[in-house]
Amino acid sequence: MKTKILYIVTVLLLTSSVNVLYAQKRTLALTDALEMAKQGNKTLQIQVLEEINAKEMTRETKGGLLPSISANAGYSHYFDRQVIFLPGSFAGTSKPVQDITVGGKNTYNAFVSLYQPVFAPTKYQLTKASKINEKIQNEKTADLKSRVALQVSTRYLDILMMNRQLGLLEQSLERNIKALQDSRSLLAQGRGLKSDTLRSFIAVANLKSSVSYLKNNIEVSGIGLKKLIGLEDVGEIELTDQLDFDVTTNSSAFYQVEEALQIAEVNRKDLNIQKLTIDLQQKRLKAAQAELLPQLALIGQYQMQAQDDEMKFSEYAWPRTSFLGLQLSVPIFNGNHTRSQINQAKIKTQQEEIRLNDLKDEVKTELATIISKWKEAISQLDIQKTTVKSAELNHQMIDNRFKNSLGSRLELTDAELALTQAKINYLNAVYNLRMLHVELQHALGLLSL
Structure with a gap:
């Protein structure tokens, strides 16, 4: 009776443990990850507070134009008693x-x-400058959202890629373990070579090492992804999206460089920030010049x-x-203090204008690079498709030869490794296309949370 009770308690504990572990596993789509990052990313939360702080600074500056009571x-x-001094004749x-x-x-x-x-021209110009600074913070928040979206998408695709690679390597490991068992059996029967068995053993050991390395990378990347999206759950996450990519549908998103640059100039937040920064410096220049005017x-x-x-x-x-x-x-003279401030403001305005031109050149180079890589990635995908088909056909032919005792286990192992590598190369080609598509959306300013 005691044995039965102990058995029942043990089963219940194991069942509850399984349920807890199952409950800790959380499914996560890319759209869900982006939405969670919008609310949970710590860097974004800090920038949102900076945006609110800029609004308060604008209110503070506006207060300089309101009455002070x-x-x-x-x-x-x-x-x-207090003493005053008068002429003696007045005091007698x-x-x-x-x-x-x-x-x-x-x-x-x-x-x-x-x-x-x-009439306070300096305070009036500073109020305008504070409003522009508020707009800059708004644009910085939008720009940070775009960069966080890129980071989350990149990390998500990295994990998807590693999961697919892990699946291929585990399948290859199973086949190589079977090959090692066959080699050992043939060696024991005197029908195989010791070198073939040793080679199979080395292949299995290498695959086990690769599988272990990938699993660790997936775990580390999962921790990084949870940090990005602000997920406090310590349990395992399961990604639900697929790595597959529809080239025909998404090719329409790629433009000529000049056309892409026009879209980026409208939507890129960093370009907008730089333009607003120039406006801000111009307002500060006018505020410095207003110091030379009278105030009433x-x-x-x-x-x-x-x-x-x-x-x-x-x-x-x-x-x-x-x-x-x-x-x-x-104002009459203050030691050329105001004149110096005016010259400094002019220099800073020129610097920001140069930075804007340099940023436009960087954006153009980035877009040209992505578009060029996209064309090459399309070619690589077609090549890898053909390579996978060839590797599958070669593996099938070698397998048939081996089953009919016309080929060696060594040939079959080499064909299996070639097929696995071809599939991994195809996955890399698909992964590159997915990454380039995300990078292009970010470069155009169209990617956000």
């Missing part, structure tokens, strides 16, 4: 200057002041004050003073 209040106790003495103590020992002062810029502001104040020796507030008189006026500030 402040209220102040103060109390002072004088141990000795013969001294040229006579000091007179005045005021109460307790003084109170409260006022509300107003400052409203009326509306100022006002309302003040209440009182003085007395006693703390009898009910008996205090609270005289009021108020005014409203204009304040004009005209």
